[in-house]
Amino acid sequence: MKIIVPIKQVPETTAVNLDEKTGTMIREGVESIVNPLDLYAIECALQLHEAHGGDMVALSMGPMRAEKALREAVAMGCDSAVLLSDKAFAGSDTWATGYALAAAIRKLAPFDLIICGERATDGDTGQVGPGIAAFLDLPVATYVGKLDEITKRSARLRRLVEGGYEQLEIQLPAVLTVVKEIAAPRLPTLRGKQRSRKIDIPVWKPHDLDIEPAKIGLDGSPTRVVKIFCPKISRTCEKLTASSDDAVAAAADRFVQFVSEKGLL
Amino acid sequence: MTPKQSNSHHGIWIFAEQSAGEIQRVSHELLTRARKLADTRRTDLSAFVLGCRIPEPDLVELIDRGADRVVVMQAPELEHFLVEPYAACLLHLIDEFRPEVLLAGATTTGRTLMPYVAAKADAGLTADCTHLDIEPNTGNLLQTRPAIGGNILATIKTQHHRPQMATVRPRSSRPAEKDERRTGEIVRLDPPPSALASRIKRTGFIPEEGAHPLQDADIVVSVGRGVKKAENVPVVEPLVAALNAALGASRDVVDRGWLSYPHQVGLSGKTVSPRLYVAVGISGTIQHLAGMQTSDTIIAVNSDPDAQIFRVADLGIVGDLFEVVPAIVERLNRREPHQ
Numbered sequence: 202m203k204i205i206v207p208i209k210q211v212p213e214t215t216a217v218n219l220d221e222k223t224g225t226m227i228r229e230g231v232e233s234i235v236n237p238l239d240l241y242a243i244e245c246a247l248q249l250h251e252a253h254g255g256d257m258v259a260l261s262m263g264p265m266r267a268e269k270a271l272r273e274a275v276a277m278g279c280d281s282a283v284l285l286s287d288k289a290f291a292g293s294d295t296w297a298t299g300y301a302l303a304a305a306i307r308k309l310a311p312f313d314l315i316i317c318g319e320r321a322t323d324g325d326t327g328q329v330g331p332g333i334a335a336f337l338d339l340p341v342a343t344y345v346g347k348l349d350e351i352t353k354r355s356a357r358l359r360r361l362v363e364g365g366y367e368q369l370e371i372q373l374p375a376v377l378t379v380v381k382e383i384a385a386p387r388l389p390t391l392r393g394k395q396r397s398r399k400i401d402i403p404v405w406k407p408h409d410l411d412i413e414p415a416k417i418g419l420d421g422s423p424t425r426v427v428k429i430f431c432p433k434i435s436r437t438c439e440k441l442t443a444s445s446d447d448a449v450a451a452a453a454d455r456f457v458q459f460v461s462e463k464g465l466l
Numbered sequence: 467m468t469p470k471q472s473n474s475h476h477g478i479w480i481f482a483e484q485s486a487g488e489i490q491r492v493s494h495e496l497l498t499r500a501r502k503l504a505d506t507r508r509t510d511l512s513a514f515v516l517g518c519r520i521p522e523p524d525l526v527e528l529i530d531r532g533a534d535r536v537v538v539m540q541a542p543e544l545e546h547f548l549v550e551p552y553a554a555c556l557l558h559l560i561d562e563f564r565p566e567v568l569l570a571g572a573t574t575t576g577r578t579l580m581p582y583v584a585a586k587a588d589a590g591l592t593a594d595c596t597h598l599d600i601e602p603n604t605g606n607l608l609q610t611r612p613a614i615g616g617n618i619l620a621t622i623k624t625q626h627h628r629p630q631m632a633t634v635r636p637r638s639s640r641p642a643e644k645d646e647r648r649t650g651e652i653v654r655l656d657p658p659p660s661a662l663a664s665r666i667k668r669t670g671f672i673p674e675e676g677a678h679p680l681q682d683a684d685i686v687v688s689v690g691r692g693v694k695k696a697e698n699v700p701v702v703e704p705l706v707a708a709l710n711a712a713l714g715a716s717r718d719v720v721d722r723g724w725l726s727y728p729h730q731v732g733l734s735g736k737t738v739s740p741r742l743y744v745a746v747g748i749s750g751t752i753q754h755l756a757g758m759q760t761s762d763t764i765i766a767v768n769s770d771p772d773a774q775i776f777r778v779a780d781l782g783i784v785g786d787l788f789e790v791v792p793a794i795v796e797r798l799n800r801r802e803p804h805q
Contacts, residue, residue: 212614214752237733237734238733238734294590295581295591295593296584296585296589296590296591299581299585300585322614322615322733322756323613323614324613325593325594325612325613325614325615326581326593326594327577327581327593328577328580328581328584328591328593329581330581331549331577331578331579331581331582331585332581332582332584332585334549334582335553335581335582335583335584335585335586336585340549340550340664340665340666341549341578341582342666343574343577343578344574344578346727357669359672360574361574361727361728362574362575363485363573363574363679363681363682364485364673364674364679364682365671365672365673365674365679365728366671366672366674367546367668367670367671368668368669368670368671368672369666369667369668369669370666370667370669371665371666371667372665372666375665380727380734381727381730381734381735382727422590423584423588423589423590423591423624423626423627424590424591424592424622424623424624425622425623425624425625426620426621426622427608427621427622427623428620428621429618429619429620429621430618430619430620430621431617431618431619432612432616432617432618432619432760436764436777436778436779436780437780438766438776438777438779438780438781438782439780439781439782440771440776440782440783440784441781441782441783441784441785442771442784442785443783443784443785443786443789443790444784444785448785449785449789449790449793450793452783452785452790452793453790453793453794453796453797454797455781455783456765456781456783456794456797457794457797457798457801459765459780459781460709460742460765461801463741463742463762463763465684465685465709465741465742465763466709466798466801
């Protein structure tokens, strides 16, 4: 079984500093990590890999430093990794990212599964996984919380949706996006770390792929960010201390009053 | 009206989502926003429904709530959401009617269907918008959404590609009011036969245990590590019941197995934005705040006066949750008969 895991490098924290004047994010001094939600995808793939053998490739698109994220994936157990990196890819939105990653995956074919994290913690869109599936004309199951059975031809799985779990049977090859529940990510092993330091990670450029140059990067992206700003959080916390019986009673009274004033009862 | 009247794209469209044959509340919320956009843009508003045996009154209700036209495709294969047939039908619709704007709810369905369609339609798509507007001079759709765990807002536009597609966060607007004097047409189309093939089969559904799902709740009561152990989780249950709320949990509570994963709110769980969020014994890590800080009103109960959760709360009660919660419940239950 060959599994491809597309991952993203993201800033370590979600506590962003915004330059209010320019509307750009200040990223200096912020560590980069593997998107935490991609770790579930990597773990899910590793477990399938251990059970069924085969080949497992981590794939990322980003600046050259995103190579570090791929080395972490190798340290966890991925067999190999590929990085798409070029100025021409810079500024890609989810459409252009899906398009480029799909082209890279085509080059890695044949494969059985593509497993993605639910979304990246910086962009928060969750659009690239289904986008890859569409560009490759593959079926996709999103929000997968459990894999019940997998064969060479199909998988039975559960999708976490509003109100419960949808049970699906999906033909392979297919794209899955997984949620935390799928598996608890392992830590890299010492051997894995050693391997990850030595492994050669090929860097693919647009000319290595069968793509139309006009469809990648900022110019190939249908959407454009026109403004970034901080949400106005105008919350002023009315803080009550409930340290005595009377204070508890007063706080509880205030809770009920507060909630009914807001028309929530 | 006949499709393909002109080559230019026009009209605001919503994808009206149904589940088990019932049009979902999020579709009525979409009508609120879409009606405003259509009026600003001086164009018409259409709703697109895919399903099987959707009751007629539900289709009429879409008109009562703001649609000028409802386009329906029905087939047994469309009873439940399956990405391939749904995408094929939506792509057919885009081809026939050439919408200028196409909106769907940012539900598990919308967030799967829309990116799949956008990729194939060569269209721009913005995820999980909380604000939509029309740019005065260009008529472009301005799509504003929270990113990076709700810490920033970004306004996005799609200048040259059509349709301009967006998913809209559920509960970010009220359902449109019903006005039975409104008129509109219901157009029934046959799904293209080639569109109904699916490599995915739906074999069953396992309902979530407990009351109602987090994403659909007006009020969420979430419990954190402050309850100290699994046996203490029931302390919040009377509060959940008294407020008719859904039960949420912090990551700690889920990782310890005190509540199941579908309850988890936060970065690696669900993002909710109910009208009221009550955080009980939750310290308020950045990851938790990312999943709830856009709630309308936030109330926190925590024994630590310096807990981060108070930074985003409107009302904070510093105290022992085992004393405070029962006192609140007692008062809520006492006032019930007077309503």
